[in-house]
Amino acid sequence: MKAVIWEDINKLTYTEDYPEPVCKEDWVIIKVMSAGVCATDTHIITGKFFNGNPPHVLGHEICGVITEVGNKVTRWKEGDRVVVETAVGCGSCIHCLTANKHLCDNGGEIGFPPYQGGYSQYVTAPESCIHKIPDSMSFDEGGILEATVCPFGSIYRLGMGLNETVLVQGVGVAGLSFIQAVKCFSPAKVIAAARNPVRLEQAKKFGADVVINTKFENLTERVMEETGGKGVTLSIEAAGAPTTIENAVKLTAKKGRCILYGLPGDGVQIQFPAKEMIMNQITVIGVTNNELAWDPMMEMIASGKINIKDMVTHTFTLDKLSEAVDLVMERPDGLIKAVVHPWD
16 A cells, blocks of 8 residues: 655655555554644654654544454444544553543554554554544545644633633644634633734634734733733643743733643753742643544534634645645645645
């Protein structure tokens, strides 16, 4: 089958002779129709972030059609249109039993060693790690669902009060997903902050009430202006940069909450404003995944309350994955999310 192998730092190799996966008794085989290109993969490929050694087939944002089921699979059949929930757990530890299998000490993720990913024509996954997508959802929407469900799941897990003020720093696909997620709770105001005017326009399109261009405006002054000098009740950091992480805490109101989602690179030092955290009784929460959010989010997408269709801005054939990776690393204006089509 066709696949792209991550062979070494900065080395991807396209092949048409990669072995097809073998179906285990409680797993399924999926024909990959769309696979999202995640910034995390680009960091792994370039050696900025370690999550297993090459050689390996990466790709953890996967949508397709089941072509084979194991003899112990009971919930799925050939022909089902599904999306892959990447976290694989042991099924018996406290994390797996409390819907936190992404924290399983003996688990892993589809797309990272040792589990083959979706930059291939076929992939295998446990039956417990897949969800049926609505008939109205395209494969490309399913192909970026993992990238959007993590931010949505953070809000789903944390919950929101009435009439909250929200700041979102970083308006890539995660930031845009956070904006849409918090809008479902009818906040008083959603503020988006970034340096790129094109991305800020995208933030407006996806629901931000106020945008702040931090290249030309003082972030602290503008946030305080928009919140009557109090700061926001919910501050969301979706960029992973030291400055934005520090500001995320500093701009949180007394007894407010701060979500840290953006992932800093290995070796990046973060200076936390401990005084503000203590004196203002700020709750700082690190978030990454929520397996309970997949089906509710798909229902909201199907009902039109959340728009991820317009987040797919670029498509590539599998043999052009290197070009897609370069594009994601360059982050040009207009790019929100790129996907690859292994069968085109």
